[in-house]
Amino acid sequence: xxxxxxxxxxxxxxxxxxxxxxxxxxxxxxxxxxxxxxxxxxxxxxxxxxxxxxxxxxxxxxxxxxxxxxxxxxxxxxxxxxxxxxxxxxxxxxxxxxxxxxxxxxxxxxxxxxxxxxxxxxxxxxxxxxxxxxxxxxxxxxxxxxxxxxxxxxxxxxxxxxxxxxxxxxxxxxxxxxxxxxxxxxxxxxxxxxxxxxxxxxxxxxxxxxxxxxxxxxxxxxxxxxxxxxxxxxxxxxxxxxxxxxxxxxxxxxxxxxxxxxxxxxxxxxx
Amino acid sequence: xxxxxxxxxxxxxxxxxxxxxxxxxxxxxxxxxxxxxxxxxxxxxxxxxxxxxxxxxxxxxxxxxxxxxxxxxxxxxxxxxxxxxxxxxxxxxxxxxxxxxxxxxxxxxxxxxxxxxxxxxxxxxxxxxxxxxxxxxxxxxxxxxxxxxxxxxxxxxxxxxxxxxxxxxxxxxxxxxxxxxxxxxxxxxxxxxxxxxxxxxxxxxxxxxxxxxxxxxxxxxxxxxxxxxxxxxxxxxxxxxxxxxxxxxxxxxxxxxxxxxxxxxxxxxxxxxxxxxxxxxxxxxxxxxxxxxxxxxxxxxxxxxxxxxxxxxxxxxxxxxxxxxxxx
Amino acid sequence: xxxxxxxxxxxxxxxxxxxxxxxxxxxxxxxxxxxxxxxxxxxxxxxxxxxxxxxxxxxxxxxxxxxxxxxxxxxxxxxxxxxxxxxxxxxxxxxxxxxxxxxxxxxxxxxxxxxxxxxxxxxxxxxxxxxxxxxxxxxxxxxxxxxxxxxxxxxxxxxxxxxxxxxxxxxxxxxxxxxxxxxxxxxxxxxxxxxxxxxxxxxxxxxxxxxxxxxxxxxxxxxxxxxxxxxxxxxxxxxxxxxxxxxxxxxxxxxxxxxxxxxxxxxxxxxxxxxxxxxxxxx
Numbered sequence: 012x013x014x015x016x017x018x019x020x021x022x023x024x025x026x027x028x029x030x031x032x033x034x035x036x037x038x039x040x041x042x043x044x045x046x047x048x049x050x051x052x053x054x055x056x057x058x059x060x061x062x063x064x065x066x067x068x069x070x071x072x073x074x075x076x077x078x079x080x081x082x083x084x085x086x087x088x089x090x091x092x093x094x095x096x097x098x099x100x101x102x103x104x105x106x107x108x109x110x111x112x113x114x115x116x117x118x119x120x121x122x123x124x125x126x127x128x129x130x131x132x133x134x135x136x137x138x139x140x141x142x143x144x145x146x147x148x149x150x151x152x153x154x155x156x157x158x159x160x161x162x163x164x165x166x167x168x169x170x171x172x173x174x175x176x177x178x179x180x181x182x183x184x185x186x187x188x189x190x191x192x193x194x195x196x197x198x199x200x201x202x203x204x205x206x207x208x209x210x211x212x213x214x215x216x217x218x219x220x221x222x223x224x225x226x227x228x229x230x231x232x233x234x235x236x237x238x239x240x241x242x243x244x245x246x247x248x249x250x251x252x253x254x255x256x257x258x259x260x261x262x263x264x265x266x267x268x269x270x271x272x273x274x275x276x277x278x279x280x281x282x
Numbered sequence: 283x284x285x286x287x288x289x290x291x292x293x294x295x296x297x298x299x300x301x302x303x304x305x306x307x308x309x310x311x312x313x314x315x316x317x318x319x320x321x322x323x324x325x326x327x328x329x330x331x332x333x334x335x336x337x338x339x340x341x342x343x344x345x346x347x348x349x350x351x352x353x354x355x356x357x358x359x360x361x362x363x364x365x366x367x368x369x370x371x372x373x374x375x376x377x378x379x380x381x382x383x384x385x386x387x388x389x390x391x392x393x394x395x396x397x398x399x400x401x402x403x404x405x406x407x408x409x410x411x412x413x414x415x416x417x418x419x420x421x422x423x424x425x426x427x428x429x430x431x432x433x434x435x436x437x438x439x440x441x442x443x444x445x446x447x448x449x450x451x452x453x454x455x456x457x458x459x460x461x462x463x464x465x466x467x468x469x470x471x472x473x474x475x476x477x478x479x480x481x482x483x484x485x486x487x488x489x490x491x492x493x494x495x496x497x498x499x500x501x502x503x504x505x506x507x508x509x510x511x512x513x514x515x516x517x518x519x520x521x522x523x524x525x526x527x528x529x530x531x532x533x534x535x536x537x538x539x540x541x542x543x544x545x546x547x548x549x550x551x552x553x554x555x556x557x558x559x560x561x562x563x564x565x566x567x568x569x570x571x572x573x574x575x576x577x578x579x580x581x582x583x584x585x586x587x588x589x590x591x592x593x594x595x596x597x598x599x600x601x602x603x604x605x606x607x608x609x610x
Numbered sequence: 611x612x613x614x615x616x617x618x619x620x621x622x623x624x625x626x627x628x629x630x631x632x633x634x635x636x637x638x639x640x641x642x643x644x645x646x647x648x649x650x651x652x653x654x655x656x657x658x659x660x661x662x663x664x665x666x667x668x669x670x671x672x673x674x675x676x677x678x679x680x681x682x683x684x685x686x687x688x689x690x691x692x693x694x695x696x697x698x699x700x701x702x703x704x705x706x707x708x709x710x711x712x713x714x715x716x717x718x719x720x721x722x723x724x725x726x727x728x729x730x731x732x733x734x735x736x737x738x739x740x741x742x743x744x745x746x747x748x749x750x751x752x753x754x755x756x757x758x759x760x761x762x763x764x765x766x767x768x769x770x771x772x773x774x775x776x777x778x779x780x781x782x783x784x785x786x787x788x789x790x791x792x793x794x795x796x797x798x799x800x801x802x803x804x805x806x807x808x809x810x811x812x813x814x815x816x817x818x819x820x821x822x823x824x825x826x827x828x829x830x831x832x833x834x835x836x837x838x839x840x841x842x843x844x845x846x847x848x849x850x851x852x853x854x855x856x857x858x859x860x861x862x863x864x865x866x867x868x869x870x871x872x873x874x875x876x877x878x879x880x881x882x883x884x885x886x887x888x889x890x891x892x893x
Contacts, residue, residue: 019532
């Protein structure tokens with residue numbers, strides 16, 4: 012039954028490919044059995060592990076690249092998904108949420124700042140900006156993870172580095188094979204001093220990282236309207252009905268997950 | 283309005299039972315009345331004071347299977363059939379149903395809720411006595427307010443004054459033996475109103491007040507307030523495994539539960555009782571009105587009566603009106 | 611009595627011996643009571659104590675770890691405090707217990723005056739707190755029980771045939787809405803993750819209704835066996851009028867029969883269900 016008539020019914024999709032990105036993150040490629048999902052980067056889908064439950068995941072690819080989701084094993088649903096492989100059936104409903112207003116970013120320098128699994132919603136943006144280099148200014152990617160093995164999409168780093176300036180960091184120290192930077196992501200922002208002039212900064216990662224990245228960007232002169240983030244929340248319905256994901260009077264599932272810092276500063280509660 | 287005598291009440295109820303399910307207040311025990319399926323019209327208690335649970339579970343069941351799924355059979359969705367007559371709904375509870383229409387019917391609408399609403403005729407019942415916890419008049423309704431019901435009964439000596447408000451209500455009353463009314467509509471009991479518009483205007487300025495922490499000291503983080511509330515509708519969705527697939531269940535939940543916003547990582551943006559209590563209050567008196575143009579409260583007072591530690595929403599409203607971080 | 615309670619609480623707060631004093635104040639109906647947390651000597655003036663003070667305030671202690679608190683404790687509440695101390699949830703040194711001799715508490719409902727004693731108080735023999743730092747009231751002369759011959763609701767139910775007892779509980783649990791008021795108000799229910807919230811393994815899950823409600827209510831009763839002090843707060847908190855106290859009382863009486871153990875009476879007595887002996891006396 013198409014999810015159009017009953018919004019709680021997922022479309023059926025088969026897992027066509029599973030790829031280990033890190034010890035606890037897998038990339039799932041899905042083929043819809045029926046129907047279609049038209050989405051834009053920034054939005055998310057709710058994926059079912061039938062028999063266990065559902066959870067929200069941002070689209071980690073551009074629509075033309077197929078449906079891909081980077082899923083970190085954290086709780087019961089993600090653990091159940093990690094037990095599935097090619098050929099297995101999952102449910103998917105969406106798209107939900109708002110998208111990055113990519114038209115508005117045209118002509119601007121883009122700074123993408125990710126931490127850990129937070130790179131997932133940023134990856135389709137990276138692909139987009141690299142493909143449409145002419146429409147946008149310079150692209151700087153700052154990406155931090157705990158250890159070198161925890162970089163998701165490291166197999167794409169070469170491509171990214173060709174289309175952008177890629178700056179990686181791990182923290183805490185302790186990986187002897189790593190010859191690169193050891194620092195927390197906010198410290199990398201501080202070190203690199205991206206200019207706010209004609210720029211947009213887009214960040215995603217653990218809430219505490221987002222908090223400090225915003226601080227550093229503001230210190231560099233970025234205005235709240237120039238800093239964009241995408242928030243996570245515990246969700247169930249994804250449609251603003253179950254009242255689980257509201258941060259003050261904003262629903263992460265409907266008014267977000269993409270928010271500018273200007274919008275976040277008006278949020279009454281913690282996110 | 284017409285008049286339905288007590289003598290003719292039974293015959294009407296029997297005819298409703300012939301047309302569909304009759305759900306009405308029934309005493310399960312002395313002092314415990316619940317909206318229940320009526321098996322004998324004699325069971326119906328239209329003099330009831332309050333039911334712990336409002337009739338919201340007729341439209342939004344405490345638990346329901348959204349669907350069953352198996353790879354071999356695909357989706358199986360429970361059918362919603364038959365007609366229901368919901369009798370004896372006080373104005374606060376009728377308003378509660380109307381308020382729940384906002385989240386459940388706004389796109390994308392929940393077809394289950396929609397279907398149940400379509401198949402149910404709401405027969406309201408006026409209140410001749412107010413309870414000490416009532417404050418329904420704060421929300422544009424009153425003890426004898428017939429809006430939000432398809433038909434309405436006002437208790438008077440010897441029977442009820444009745445009127446149909448909608449086509450559905452007229453159809454339900456068609457089988458009642460009605461007479462001309464010679465009794466005037468009684469004066470409604472006094473119910474004091476709280477100026478909730480004024481509360482809404484100043485509420486946000488007290489968002490960070492230590493008031494919430496003091497109030498939350500005694501809060502148990504149970505789910506009573508949300509479950510007894512006619513206009514609370516938080517829910518959870520989870521699968522139960524079946525032999526060859528899954529049953530996806532939607533159940534009531536409450537934003538007061540300590541686990542409500544806890545993410546799988548353990549991170550929780552609302553870790554404290556104060557933040558959860560505050561969220562419930564602001565949702566009802568600020569966010570819901572922002573979104574839907576109506577307060578998310580009906581003034582039924584159930585949360586006041588049933589909160590085991592007497593967190594009284596009217597005290598909070600007054601505290602905000604006084605602009606104080608008044609100690610709870 | 612009230613003046614003495616207020617004075618004592620004010621003293622403890624003024625001297626800084628406690629950061630907070632947990633007692634009771636008048637509820638919004640002007641008739642019943644509600645828990646009150648006083649943080650200053652001035653606020654101690656709001657404290658009250660009478661037969662409407664039914665809440666078992668020990669319930670708040672595990673959340674106050676790390677802070678010195680004062681607490682007003684009736685005999686049942688004091689037994690709960692003993693249970694919590696014995697189970698490592700409360701540090702004895704962190705609590706200043708103002709015990710109060712109890713004449714029984716009323717069946718209270720918000721908005722309704724009541725001078726009817728709770729049935730359990732009719733046959734209660736424990737009218738003096740079992741642990742305290744300061745005692746308010748005179749311990750009554752023995753025998754302590756007011757109506758030692760009263761027949762409890764447990765005995766009345768026990769006399770019924772099995773099929774009737776089954777239907778009694780089935781019809782009650784059918785209307786349980788899993789609001790968890792019983793759990794949240796209970797001092798002995800402090801598990802950071804309750805079995806009913808666990809999804810892996812799945813005990814009750816989220817479904818509200820039978821049979822999950824059996825698992826919930828019977829499961830909780832079993833977890834309370836030997837730990838419940840019969841404060842009856844679970845029953846009072848239940849919005850659906852489920853007589854939970856009868857079940858808990860039944861299990862408590864079985865524990866007493868089998869192990870000679872009553873919750874919270876002796877802080878050094880080994881727990882029947884948390885004690886392992888190589889040579890078990892009772893199997």
